[in-house]
Amino acid sequence: MRRFFLTFFYLVCLSCNRIEAPKVENNSGIYKPKGLYSSSFGNETALDNAHVNGALIRVKWNDIEPEEGIYDFSLIDQFLLSIQERNLEWSLGIIAGESSPLWLFEDEKVDSFEITDFYGNVKVIPKMWDNQVIVKLNQLALALAAKYGNDEDLGLVYVPQMTANGIEGHFNGVSETVLINAGFTADKWVNAVKSTAVNFAMAFPDKAIAVEVHDLINDSAIPNQIITDLWNDSSLNQRVGAAIWWISGKTTYQPNLLAALTAFPGDIYAQAIGRSDQKERFKDGDYSTMMAQAKAMGVRYIELWEYEFVNNTFPNEFSDFNAYANATYD
Template sequence: MNRLLLSLLLIVFFSCASRDDDITSQSNNNISKPKGLFSSSFGNESALDNNQIKGSLIRVTWSDIEPSEGNYDFSIIEQFLVSIKSRNLKWSLGVIAGGDSPNWLIDSYGVDYFEIMGFDNTLKRIPKIWDTRANEKLALLAQALANTYKNDEDLVLVYVPQMTANGIEGHFNGVSTTELTNAGFTADKWVESVKETANIFANAFSNKAIAVEVHDIMDDTSIPNRIMTDLWNDSALNHRVGAAIWWISGKITYQPNLINALNSFQGDIYAQAIGRSDQTERFEDNDYTTIFSQAQTMGVRYVELWEYEFVYNTFPTEFENFNNYTSTTFE
């Protein structure tokens, strides 16, 4: 199926699907965007009892929620929601694709792929997002998820799945430029395909804030910068698709050009701390709290901390101060 035909089908598909939906407005006034501190996970449920937590991210793999083609199983999401709903918290959704895409996508549906070595020294098959068949199936997944969760007022952010090393973050750390080029990767293919995936999820979840995680790719800041600025400036998306950085650390030496681009970015920025506060070397001047000052400098409205911080209530004053900042700064 060529890209033009896919685009036409998506327009018809989502237009028809939205007619029976009570929440279809694209007006920014009807979008409740998250702000403040969320947990990036909660294997330890006591993290959700911290009085400064606003909600939590729920992460699931595509392979777990669509184990066979067209058969969706959201029971993992539902299990997590029990803990969140019982505490009247908000939640964000992150579906992990990349090497955690279901095997049937490649083995029976035939999406093209390339192989990389993961950080755990296991070989990963990465579907090529520029193979239009990948986004065809992501469109069906997005609609199935939206049919179930679009009208949940507690769902406040949906991440765009990516065909990358870890399936959400927009990077191939540890994979050489030569390997990517040999796989057929080009900047234009990547930018257009990621934007297409973002549009798919934004159209399915037409009443939710959407985030695309950005990293330099092949040491090139222009690639993520094109993605985030094009999506933010797309009038059809009405300023709902923001940029996410799952690597905020207080440092300006990691991806400095992308940090500069984000400082100039006019759209919403969502962040996740790069690590736990006891991993002091990961933060500027070995000081975890620099992430909060950096977040304010960059205009970040929402930060996910690792659950460790909430379980041990590591920096209660800083948590409260950041929540107060976002409450008074962002709608």
Template sequence: MNKFFFFLILVSIQSCSTSNNHIELENNTPIYKPTGLYTSSFGNETALAHPQAKGSLIRVTWKDLEPAKGLYDFTALEEKISIVKSYNKKWSLAIIAGNDSPEWLLTDIKADFFEIVDINNTLKKIPKIWDPKVNERLDLLARQLAETYNNDIDLTLVYVPQMTVNGIEGHFNGVTSSELINAGLTANRWVSSVKETAKIFANYFSNKAIAVEVHDIMGDTSIPNRIINDLWNDYSLNKRVGAAIWWISGKNSYQPNLIDALTDFEGDIYAQAIGRSDQIERFENNDYRTLFSQSETIGVRYLELWEYEFVNNTFPTTFESFNKYTDSNFNKLKK
């Protein structure tokens, strides 16, 4: 073969491997990573009709998915999926664990747990993620879910369930560090166990992007930072496990060290607005639009807005602009 012709073929192949498109290849398996705006719920279905809403988050509790040990019921999930698909939109999946883990996990499996009182003065039972029995059962759940949904092309992102106060975000809001330490939580235990859960879901959902929501743990940014960087740099995961922040507000005053760590993070970042735009005090300078500029600064590729924004079409020009931004900047693998 002519050497110059061979060189052109090689250059062409290399160019295609980093071309600006939605599809990324993992061992010749197409992987779609979502970009742009999703609605974080759709109690009001008109949110799904908004032209700038590319899809919706679907939340479902572990206790509803597996009401009895080994008995899986995806009925509620299927109902929500069918609604999203009826609008020809994509969906992402958040499995809520923590206090919404099934009761049999504690009574039958005898998983270790600790009790906390959250900021609403509600008593909650939190299974200890570092008890091996917890991830053993999450492994079985992930396998069942993946057998049904891994090949659903409309499923674009899977959040990692966490043994935390609200079961998906990586924090213990309102719980003191001393309470967590007394329960047996250590930095190494937390990092190791959350990474194990993430790998379980990434390995079963082999065709999907995966996200771990992060907060400071016991006031320590190094804990979430270790988790997301270790997962992103794990060669076996093919750069599919990114970080999620469900508290983006335009402000730098909340968890400033973690904001810096995320800004430096080389992996994919998924986010959710901290509140509705009419809750103006929650945003920098009382301006909801600052969360979009912060998203661009940090490098957010996917952003969930509360359904209020789409139902009321609060900032249509900003929504369109952000979708164009993410389409232009994140339709290829982030290096």
């Protein structure tokens, strides 16, 4: 059951003294989540925090489709029990990339390539632009929708991506040369991600959809084209928004993409870049700058690490962001 809150209107002023007005009108006629969510499961007490509107369920593709066409949704259902007991909402993220099922790699079903990420981990990644990858992800979307598409408490579905961690739109330190040698081009990537996003949106016609974006081959134009084209696609009825799982209050990381997102007229869903005790990850070591940045950019929804809700680290800021989101977005 969705939570409803008494709301009041907040206008947010950044250090530059610029006031940002609400920018998204929900013309789709469907529910889109807003406010604060927990980004993970581990300590269920996070879901008991009064500021939590819902939680993200993220599972690996290879866990839910261990054999081609044979689905096991028990892990998702297990997490759902805790959410349903508390009358919360939920979002769904399927992790692809290295966590794609083994059968996808067998018998030359799809083409793949090897990367070494920022942390030195060697991974084999299916090529997002391989047509069979797009076909199999579409089949996955249809199976998920058949199971959960009518759940009114499911508010947001993330688009899986063949990337370093399987959902965020980047390769985490992999060189441009490695990607280009694997056959990566801007057009191939844009078309593959857009095709998969459209397939998920069509499978879930009553749900909001999100594509997580990062610069690719040092180019912010690639993610910007993806989210802009999807938002402007009239067949999708402005249901496909952008996601940023790296919001921090800082403006030095991917500044061009931050500018593009601030100008983006569509929905933005975010996840905090880290825990509040990881002070170095936030502007001036101040976690609250992340939520101020979110409001200035027009972010409607943030997933905070469960640490914040278990320890109720910033209750005033949590209350403030939820009030802002409820007052600003339908």
